[in-house]
Amino acid sequence: MPRDTLTREQIVKTAIDLLDDEGLEGLNMRALGKRLGSAATAVYWHVGSKDNLITLAGDEVWQQIxxxxxxxxxxxxxxxxxxxxxxxxxxxxxxxxxxxxxxxxxxxxxxxxxxxxxxxxxxxxxxxxxxxxxxxxxxxxxxxxxxxxxxxxxxxxxxxxxxxxxxxxxxxxxxxxxxxxxxxxxxxxxxxxxxxxxxxxxxxxxxxxxxxxxxxxxxxxxxxxx
Amino acid sequence: MPRDTLTREQIVKTAIDLLDDEGLEGLNMRALGKRLGSAATAVYWHVGSKDNLITLAGDEVWQQIxxxxxxxxxxxxxxxxxxxxxxxxxxxxxxxxxxxxxxxxxxxxxxxxxxxxxxxxxxxxxxxxxxxxxxxxxxxxxxxxxxxxxxxxxxxxxxxxxxxxxxxxxxxxxxxxxxxxxxxxxxxxxxxxxxxxxxxxxxxxxxxxxxxxxxxxxxxxxxxxx
DNA sequence: CGTCCCACTTGAACACAGTGCAAGTCGCTG
DNA sequence: CAGCGACTTGCACTGTGTTCAAGTGGGACG
CATH class of the missing domain: 1.10.357.10 (Tetracycline Repressor, domain 2)
Incomplete structure (x- = not known):
């Protein structure tokens, strides 16, 4: 399998898109994996947990202000x-x-x-x-x-x-x-x-x-x- | 099994207690069932769904004001x-x-x-x-x-x-x-x-x-x- | 007093979500 | 070219909401 296909920034960015589209309850790791074109569990290596991913995504959008x-x-x-x-x-x-x-x-x-x-x-x-x-x-x-x-x-x-x-x-x-x-x-x-x-x-x-x-x-x- | 052991008011009241103790994420139907001394699924007959139960509990506490x-x-x-x-x-x-x-x-x-x-x-x-x-x-x-x-x-x-x-x-x-x-x-x-x-x-x-x-x-x- | 009905309860089972784990699979380094 | 290690993957386990078929017993009615 290809290496280095995922980065933390890309994951956070995609998660924000998914959250915007589907809402907080619509975000799940398998759907996110599908959007990223990789296995759901690959995300864990980069962000640790779903909680942490949401924390990262939440903080990211604050930079837009x-x-x-x-x-x-x-x-x-x-x-x-x-x-x-x-x-x-x-x-x-x-x-x-x-x-x-x-x-x-x-x-x-x-x-x-x-x-x-x-x-x-x-x-x-x-x-x-x-x-x-x-x-x-x-x-x-x-x-x-x-x-x-x-x-x-x-x-x-x-x-x-x-x-x-x-x-x-x-x-x-x-x-x-x-x-x-x-x-x-x-x-x-x-x-x-x-x-x-x-x-x-x-x-x-x-x-x-x-x-x-x-x-x-x-x-x-x-x-x-x- | 005994009949009429549960009422909607009692369920809502117990749910509020459980929510106060354990928070929103701590409320699940099996824990609620245990607190009520009945099967988790018995609750469904009275309140329909967890969403509806939370709506009922949420509205109930408003009366306290x-x-x-x-x-x-x-x-x-x-x-x-x-x-x-x-x-x-x-x-x-x-x-x-x-x-x-x-x-x-x-x-x-x-x-x-x-x-x-x-x-x-x-x-x-x-x-x-x-x-x-x-x-x-x-x-x-x-x-x-x-x-x-x-x-x-x-x-x-x-x-x-x-x-x-x-x-x-x-x-x-x-x-x-x-x-x-x-x-x-x-x-x-x-x-x-x-x-x-x-x-x-x-x-x-x-x-x-x-x-x-x-x-x-x-x-x-x-x-x-x- | 018996019997039937149905309001209510139950346990098993299904779907789906988060996540740990062991087994890969490559690219880079020596 | 060999091997290390950064990454990826699929499997499987657990926990949760919910459905469903199968009861179960109290009260109504004959």
């Missing part, structure tokens, strides 16, 4: 830009949000990102623990915001894998949720408009929340005398 | 109280945050909670889509905030299940993270204090973020003329 230049950008613009980039990345790789709940994903890529995030809030005027907290607030908001779409994507893919008519099952599931929501006055009142709003501009809620949070952080800065 | 009386509480106090309750619940049942990424968890329990959340922000003065967005901002922040501790808990339990010395593996993992962080100036500067801060008051970051967000929402209210 651009870091704004703080010398030429005011902190709020930089914060918005970095947050929006992260949001886009998590939307592109929705499996990462799920993986975040089950694996400890921390490597050079995320460290680089975290460090720059901290720099932004230090530039804004936060010091010590407060800079941490400000950065964590924005970060966790983005993470949580990405979780619900990630679940939806995962659910859709699962229906697709189970064969059969995913269409009908999805419709049934939506109908059930609709029925439950209809029993609560405020949810019922917003049911149709909420779906329509989300369909036309899914990122509205994200931008609304992000700007509210940044407003709040600015208020904290002023309160602490800046 | 108290809903503040909006007639006697101003909106900001109510919002803080409900957010803190939710945060505590997600900390108690950290598997729920993980499950949120892989299953569509929406039932009467969550609907009840969402409806009351919406009521708070309508009471504050938000209308229509803005009330949705305000509620979603707070909710997703809490969710994201719970995700990292959930991952840590899951990781610890996984090490425990893999037998051997979880202690040593955990230590090694922390050391590696420490080493990576040390290569970035701002992370390095905050490494020790961050760990210490978290150890003494893990909820500080949560409360800081929550109040910042509520500040931001208040600012939005004023900006839109209230």
């Amino acid at each position: 651009a870091l704004p230049d703080l010398a030429t950008t005011d902190w709020r613009t930089a914060a918005t830009q970095m947050a929006t980039d992260l949001h886009a990345m998590l939307t592109r790789h929705s499996w990462l949000v799920q993986a975040f709940g089950s694996y400890m994903i921390f490597g050079p890529g995320k460290a680089r990102h975290d460090d720059h995030g901290l720099a932004i809030y230090e530039a804004a005027g936060f010091t010590g623990a407060q800079a941490d907290q400000a950065a964590a607030t924005v970060f966790t908001f983005i993470l949580g915001n990405a979780l619900v779409p990630a679940a939806a994507a995962s659910f859709t893919k699962k229906l697709g894998r189970d064969g059969g008519n995913a269409e009908a099952l999805m419709h049934e599931s939506m109908a059930k949720a609709h029925e439950i929501a209809a029993q609560f006055p405020r949810l019922r009142a917003r049911l149709d408009t909420a779906v329509a709003d989300y369909a036309t501009a899914p990122d509205n809620t994200f931008q609304f929340g992000l700007q509210a949070i940044l407003d709040g952080l600015e208020a904290q800065l002023i309160a602490f005398g800046h | 108290a809903l503040p009386d909006l007639a006697t509480t101003d909106w900001r106090t109510a919002a803080t109280q409900m957010a803190t309750d939710l945060h505590a619940m997600l900390t108690r049942h950290s598997w729920l945050v993980q499950a949120f990424g892989s299953y569509m968890i929406f039932g009467p329990g969550k609907a009840r909670h969402d409806d009351h959340g919406l009521a708070i922000y309508e009471a504050a003065g938000f209308t229509g889509a803005q009330a949705d967005q305000a509620a979603a901002t707070v909710f997703t922040f809490i969710l994201g905030n719970a995700l990292v501790p959930a991952a840590a808990a899951s990781f610890t339990k996984k090490l425990g299940r893999d037998g051997g010395n979880a202690e040593a593996l955990m230590h090694e993992s922390m050391a590696k993270a420490h080493e990576i962080a040390a290569q970035f100036p701002r992370l390095r500067a905050r490494l020790d204090t961050a760990v210490a801060d978290y150890a003494t008051a893990p909820d500080n970051t949560f409360q800081f973020g929550l109040q910042a967000i509520l500040d931001g929402l208040e600012a939005q209210l004023i900006a839109f003329g209230h």
Whole structure:
């Protein structure tokens, strides 16, 4: 058999593609092996375990995020830009949000990102623990915001894998949720408009929340005398 | 064999106990069967599938959250109280945050909670889509905030299940993270204090973020003329 | 009081996933 | 050219979700 047909980078890259296509539950070593054109078990020599592979893939995509230049950008613009980039990345790789709940994903890529995030809030005027907290607030908001779409994507893919008519099952599931929501006055009142709003501009809620949070952080800065 | 030994409520309750003890990956049908004192497959008759069981368990714990009386509480106090309750619940049942990424968890329990959340922000003065967005901002922040501790808990339990010395593996993992962080100036500067801060008051970051967000929402209210 | 029905339980069995292992198979080095 | 060792492979084991055919016993009905 040919030698040196696999490299760790190639495996991680292919795993990311597979994860993007099939979701976190769709990644298994045999499918990955098939995509790589090699035996499933060959992967183990390069990455050790599936857990480790996911950790590597998770950290890799963090490198895709651009870091704004703080010398030429005011902190709020930089914060918005970095947050929006992260949001886009998590939307592109929705499996990462799920993986975040089950694996400890921390490597050079995320460290680089975290460090720059901290720099932004230090530039804004936060010091010590407060800079941490400000950065964590924005970060966790983005993470949580990405979780619900990630679940939806995962659910859709699962229906697709189970064969059969995913269409009908999805419709049934939506109908059930609709029925439950209809029993609560405020949810019922917003049911149709909420779906329509989300369909036309899914990122509205994200931008609304992000700007509210940044407003709040600015208020904290002023309160602490800046 | 005795009849009527199992009920759906009992199964869901036991599943929640098991999930609390062992985490999401620790829940499997045979272990659940053992805890129930019955065959693993008997559960299927009552709940249909593992996915459905998790959906049921996930919705059940939502009922635990108290809903503040909006007639006697101003909106900001109510919002803080409900957010803190939710945060505590997600900390108690950290598997729920993980499950949120892989299953569509929406039932009467969550609907009840969402409806009351919406009521708070309508009471504050938000209308229509803005009330949705305000509620979603707070909710997703809490969710994201719970995700990292959930991952840590899951990781610890996984090490425990893999037998051997979880202690040593955990230590090694922390050391590696420490080493990576040390290569970035701002992370390095905050490494020790961050760990210490978290150890003494893990909820500080949560409360800081929550109040910042509520500040931001208040600012939005004023900006839109209230 | 007997008997039949069916709600409920059970154990065996299947499919598939992660992974350890022993046996290769080449390319490079001496 | 011989052998070492970096890589690859197929087999097989374990654990997990789930299906299914075969019970089993409590209550309803005659």
